Amino acid sequence: MMTLTRTFRRVIGRGDTTATSTPARPASRSRVLETAPIDIAPNDPILAYFHAGSGAVAIDELHLDSPAVTALRAAGVKLVVPLISQGELIGLLNLGRRLSDQDYSADDRRLLEKLAAQASPAVRVAQLVREQEAEVRARERINQELRVAQLIQQQFLPKTLPDLPGWQVAAFYRAAAEVGGDFYDFIDLPDGKLGLVIGDVSGHGVPAALVMATTRSVLRTEAPRLVAPGRVLERVNEFLDADIPQNMFVTCLYAVLDPRTGALRYANAGHDLPFVRRGAAVEELRATGMPLGAMPGMRYDERETTLGPGDVILLHSDGLAEAHDTTRAMFGFPRMRGLMGRLGIGVDLIDGLMDDLARFTGPAWEQEDDITLVTLARSAGVSGEHVLLEFREPSVPGSERKVMERVAAVVANVGLDAKRYERLKTAVSEAAMNAIEHGNHSDPELPVHVRVSVTGDELMVRIVDNGGGKEIPEAETPDLEAKLAGLQKPRGWGLFLIKNMVDDLRTHTTETHHTVELVMRLGEKGADR
Amino acid sequence: MTTEMNAVRYVDGTAVVDLPPQIDSTAEHALNSAYAAAAEHGSKTVLLNFAGVDFLSSTGIALIVGILARARKDGRTITAAALSDHYREIFEITRLSDFMTIYGDESAALKGGKK
Numbered sequence: 001m002m003t004l005t006r007t008f009r010r011v012i013g014r015g016d017t018t019a020t021s022t023p024a025r026p027a028s029r030s031r032v033l034e035t036a037p038i039d040i041a042p043n044d045p046i047l048a049y050f051h052a053g054s055g056a057v058a059i060d061e062l063h064l065d066s067p068a069v070t071a072l073r074a075a076g077v078k079l080v081v082p083l084i085s086q087g088e089l090i091g092l093l094n095l096g097r098r099l100s101d102q103d104y105s106a107d108d109r110r111l112l113e114k115l116a117a118q119a120s121p122a123v124r125v126a127q128l129v130r131e132q133e134a135e136v137r138a139r140e141r142i143n144q145e146l147r148v149a150q151l152i153q154q155q156f157l158p159k160t161l162p163d164l165p166g167w168q169v170a171a172f173y174r175a176a177a178e179v180g181g182d183f184y185d186f187i188d189l190p191d192g193k194l195g196l197v198i199g200d201v202s203g204h205g206v207p208a209a210l211v212m213a214t215t216r217s218v219l220r221t222e223a224p225r226l227v228a229p230g231r232v233l234e235r236v237n238e239f240l241d242a243d244i245p246q247n248m249f250v251t252c253l254y255a256v257l258d259p260r261t262g263a264l265r266y267a268n269a270g271h272d273l274p275f276v277r278r279g280a281a282v283e284e285l286r287a288t289g290m291p292l293g294a295m296p297g298m299r300y301d302e303r304e305t306t307l308g309p310g311d312v313i314l315l316h317s318d319g320l321a322e323a324h325d326t327t328r329a330m331f332g333f334p335r336m337r338g339l340m341g342r343l344g345i346g347v348d349l350i351d352g353l354m355d356d357l358a359r360f361t362g363p364a365w366e367q368e369d370d371i372t373l374v375t376l377a378r379s380a381g382v383s384g385e386h387v388l389l390e391f392r393e394p395s396v397p398g399s400e401r402k403v404m405e406r407v408a409a410v411v412a413n414v415g416l417d418a419k420r421y422e423r424l425k426t427a428v429s430e431a432a433m434n435a436i437e438h439g440n441h442s443d444p445e446l447p448v449h450v451r452v453s454v455t456g457d458e459l460m461v462r463i464v465d466n467g468g469g470k471e472i473p474e475a476e477t478p479d480l481e482a483k484l485a486g487l488q489k490p491r492g493w494g495l496f497l498i499k500n501m502v503d504d505l506r507t508h509t510t511e512t513h514h515t516v517e518l519v520m521r522l523g524e525k526g527a528d529r
Numbered sequence: 530m531t532t533e534m535n536a537v538r539y540v541d542g543t544a545v546v547d548l549p550p551q552i553d554s555t556a557e558h559a560l561n562s563a564y565a566a567a568a569e570h571g572s573k574t575v576l577l578n579f580a581g582v583d584f585l586s587s588t589g590i591a592l593i594v595g596i597l598a599r600a601r602k603d604g605r606t607i608t609a610a611a612l613s614d615h616y617r618e619i620f621e622i623t624r625l626s627d628f629m630t631i632y633g634d635e636s637a638a639l640k641g642g643k644k
Contacts, residue, residue, distance in 0.1 A: 397554070401584060422615035430587055480624050483594050484601055490594035493587035493623060500622045 038075060038094075040068040050082040050089050056109040056116075057082070079104050081116040085124040093119070145206050149179040152209035156216050162186045162194055164259045164376075168387050170346040172354070172373040174319075181208030181250075182317045182370035185216055187223045194259060195223045195232075198315040198374055199252035199271060202291075207245060215240060215250050215292065229254045229267040230302035233289060237269065237300075240293035249291040253315060262307040262378055267300040272321065272333075275340045276305065277312040282341045285313075310380035312345050319371035320353065325361050335360075345377035347390055347449055348464075355466075355512065385455040388414075392447035393432070395440035395465075403450055404429035407461055410452055414459055415522045424461070424520055427501035430494045431463045431516045434472075439465025439514045454522070461518045468512040475499035537566045540639055544572035548582050552589030564596050573605060576638050580611035590623055597628055610638040 040047065046066040049057065057080045059072050072080065072094065081093040093116050098104060104112075153175060161169045171184060181201025189195050197219055201208040215236065222235045233254055240250060253274060255266035266274075270291035273284040289300035307313060316336070323331045336353065343352035350373050358365075379385060389410040393399040407428045408421070416424060432448055440446035449464040475495035482488040499505050504519035538545040544567030549556050567575045577593070579585075600607045610632040612620060620626040632638035 400586070401551075419615070419618075422613075423618075426615070426619065429584075433586065433588075478623075480594070480628070484598045484628060486598055486602070489591075490598065491588070491591040493590045497587050497590075497619065497622070 038068065038071045044068045047089065050080075050092070051084075055082075055113045056080070056104070058104070079109075079112070081112045083116050083120040083123055085120040088124075090120060090124050090127060146177075146179055149204075149206045149209040150175060152206070152213055153179060153183075156213050157183060158186055162188075164194065165386065166379045167259055168346045168377045168379070168390075170350055170375050170390070172350045172371070174367065174371045176204075176319065176367045176369050176371075178204045179209065180204055180317075180319065180370035181212045182319065182372040183212045183216055184315070184372050184374045185219065187220055189224050189227060189256060192259065193227070194257045195219075196255045196257060196315065196374065196376070197252065198274075198317060198372060199250055199269075199292075200317045200370070200372075201250045202248050207248065211240075211244060211248055211250060211293075214243065215252065219252075219254070223254075227256060228302060229256050229265050230289075230300040233267050233269050233292065233300040234298065237290075237292045237294075237298050238296060241296045244293035249294045251291045255315075257307075257376070262309075262311070263304060264307055264313070265302060265304045267302045269298075269300060270294075272316055272318055274316070275314045275337060276307070277314075277340055278308065279310070280341060282337050307376070307378050309378055312340075312349065312375060312377040314340055314349065315372075315374040317370060317372040319367070319369040320357060320373065323357055323361055323365075323368060323371075326364075331357060331360055346375060346387075347392070347451070349375050349377075351449070385453045385460075387451060387453045389452040390450070392449050394444045395436040395442050395446050395448060396444050397442075399436055399448065400429045400432040403432040403448065403463075407450065407452055411459060411461075414454060416459070416520060420520060420524070423501040424459075424518065427498045427505075427518050428461055428463070430498045430501075431461075431518060434494050435463050435465035435467075435514065435516070439467030457522045459520045459522055463516045463518070465514050466512060467514040468510050471509045472507040472514055472516065475505065537563050537570070539570060539572065542572060543574045543576050543639060544570060545576045545578055545635065545639075547578045547580070550581055551584045552582055552592065553584065553586040554588045556589060557592055560592050560596060564599065568603060568605070575600065575605060575607050576635065577607065577609045578611055578635050578638075579609060579613075579616065580635065582613075582616070585616050585619065590619070590625070593625065597625070601628075608632065608638050608641075610635050 044066050045064050046062075046068045049062070049064065059069060059077050059080060062069050075094075076096045077094045078097055079095040081095070082089055083091040083093060093112065095104070095112070157173055158171070161171060173182060173184065175182075181203060183197070183199050183201075185195070185197040187195030187197065197216075199212070199215060201211045201215070218236045218239045219232065222232050226232045226235060233252065236252070244250075250269070251271040252269045253266065253271040254269075255264055255274075257264050266285060266287055267289060268287040269289045273286055276283050276285055285303065285305060287301040287303045290298045321331055321333050321336055325331075335356075339353055339356055340349070343349045353373065389406065391406060393403050404425050408425050411421070411424065432450070435448045436442055440448065446466045449462075451462045453460050453462070473495065475498065478492050478496055479488060483490050498516075498518065502518045503521050503524070504517075506517040506519065508515040538547070546560075546563040546567065549559055552560075564575060597607050607629045608631070609620070609629055611634050612631055617626075617631060620631060630641065632641055
C-alpha cells in the first residue's frame with residue numbers, strides 16, 4: 001500500500017500554466033490548482049469506486065463517507081480520472097474548475113479518459129523504474145554496511161595464535177551473513193600469563209561491530225593492569241554501561257591462564273559456559289555474572305581450576321549450540337558436550353564440531369549467527385608432543401607445493417641433514433597430493449590439514465583429508481617393466497615414493513577422514529638407500 | 530595450466546629438451562610436445578636436461594615413464610642430465626635409472642651419446 005499512497009500524493013493540476021512562469025502576473029490570481037498532496041487511506045471507500053472502472057468521476061456528485069473525497073473537494077478538485085494499468089489503480093488525474101467555470105462536457109470526459117488510458121502505462125513504467133532504483137540504493141546501503149561490519153570485525157580479531165610451549169591453541173570464527181558481534185582475543189599479561197577472551201555483542205551489523213571493538217580495547221587496556229578476571233569484567237562493565245547504546249549488552253567470558261602450572265582463573269559475564277575435558281569426562285566451568293553494559297555496579301564471581309596434562313578447554317559462542325536443523329531442532333549443548341568427549345584436540349576438535357554441525361543442519365543451511373570456537377589443550381606428560389606448525393590448505397592445484405614449502409620452512413632447523421630434508425619434502429608434497437586428489441577429490445571447499453610436531457627425537461608430519469571410508473592401500477612397488485611395455489598405466493608412484501622417503505609411514509582411516517603420518521627420526525644420517 | 534618451454538635444441542643429432550622448473554601435471558603438454566618434435570625431427574636420442582628443474586612429483590615421474598615407453602616402442606634412446614642428488618636418488622628408487630643413462634650435465638651427456 002506504500003506505493004498507492006505515494007502515487008496519490010501526486011496531484012496533477014489543470015489550468016493556465018503560463019501564470020506561474022510569468023512573473024508579471026501575480027500567481028495568486030492564477031487558476032492553477034495548487035494543493036497539498038492528498039493521502040488516501042488504503043481502506044477509503046473511494047478506492048473501490050475508482051477500481052470499478054467507471055472512468056472520470058465528478059467529485060461533487062459523489063455521496064460517499066470518504067475522507068479522501070472531503071480532502072479532494074477542499075483542494076478544489078472537480079473531476080478525477082483514475083489511472084489504471086493492468087487492472088491496478090496507479091494514480092489519479094485530478095482536475096480543478098474549468099477556466100470557463102462551466103461543467104466538464106461529455107466530450108471533455110471522453111478526451112480525458114483517453115488521455116488517462118494512454119498515460120497510465122507510461123506512468124506505471126516510470127513508477128517501476130523509480131521503485132527499482134530505490135531498491136538498488138537500499139540494497140547497496142545494506143551491503144555497504146555489512147562490508148563495514150565485516151571489516152571492523154576482522155580488524156579486531158587476532159591475526160595469530162599465541163605461541164605457548166606445551167599447549168596447543170586453535171581458534172575458529174565464521175561470521176553469519178548478517179555479521180553478529182562475536183569476538184575472541186588473546187592478551188599477553190605480566191609474568192608470562194595469558195588472557196583468554198570470548199564474547200558476543202547483542203545485535204548485528206555495524207553497531208554490534210563497534211561495541212565489539214570498544215569492548216576489546218577496554219579489555220586490552222584493563223587486563224594487564226588489573227589481572228584478576230572478576231575485577232577486569234567489573235571495570236569493563238562500568239565503562240560500557242556509560243557508553244553502550246540502550247538495549248545492547250555484551251556477554252563475555254574472561255580467563256587468565258598460567259601456562260606453566262595450568263592454573264586458570266576465570267569470571268563470566270553471562271556468556272555460554274566453557275567445556276573442559278579431563279580424560280573421558282567433560283564438565284562445564286561455572287561462574288555467574290550479568291552481561292556487560294546491562295547495568296552499573298555489577299560484581300563478577302571469580303573461580304579457579306587447573307588444566308592438567310592432556311586436559312582440553314573449549315570456549316564457544318552460542319552460534320553453534322543454537323544452530324537449527326530443517327525441523328527447527330537445536331544443535332544444543334548436550335550434543336556439543338558429547339562431541340567434546342569423543343573428538344581430538346586443536347584443529348581436529350574444531351573441525352569435528354563443524355563437520356558434525358554440517359551433518360546436523362544439512363547442506364542448504366544458512367548460518368544464523370556468528371560461530372566462534374577457541375580451544376587450548378595441555379600436552380600430555382613431559383615427553384609430550386611439541387607442535388611446530390598446524391595449518392590448512394584448500395584442495396586446489398598447487399596446494400601440494402605450498403604445503404611442502406610451509407613444512408620445509410618450519411623443519412629447516414630441526415636437525416635433518418640435507419638428504420633427509422629433501423626426502424621429507426618429496427614425501428610431504430606426495431602425501432598432500434594424495435589428500436587433495438584421492439581424499440578430497442579436488443573439492444576446493446575441503447581443506448587438507450597439516451600438523452608438524454616433534455615428540456622426543458621423532459619428527460612427524462601429519463596430513464589429514466576428508467576422504468575416509470576406504471582404506472589407503474599398502475604401498476606396493478610399481479612394475480616398471482609392465483609400465484614401459486604399455487601393459488600398465490604410467491601412473492601410481494606416489495605411495496611407493498612416500499614409503500621410500502621417510503623412516504615410517506603410518507596411515508589411519510575413519511568413516512570421515514584419512515590420516516597419513518610421515519615420521520623422520522632426528523639424529524639419523526641420510527645413508528644411501 | 531601448461532608450462533611452455535623453449536623449442537627443442539638439436540646438437541649433433543641429439544634432441545636436447547630443457548625441462549621446465551616444475552615436472553608435474555603442469556608439464557604434461559610441454560613434455561609430450563617436445564618428444565613429438567624430437568621424433569618428427571628424426572632424432573635417435575632425446576636428452577632430458579634437468580638443469581632448470583626444482584620440483585619433480587610422482588605425476589612427473591609418470592610423464593617420464595610415458596615418454597620412455599613411447600621411445601622404446603619407437604626405437605629411440607632417452608637420456609637424462611643434470612639431476613640433483615635428490616632426484617637422482619628418486620630415479621634410482623623408481624629404477625628409472627635402469628632404463629635411461631644419467632649424466633652429470635649436458636656436455637657429458639652429449640659426449641657420452643656420441644660413443
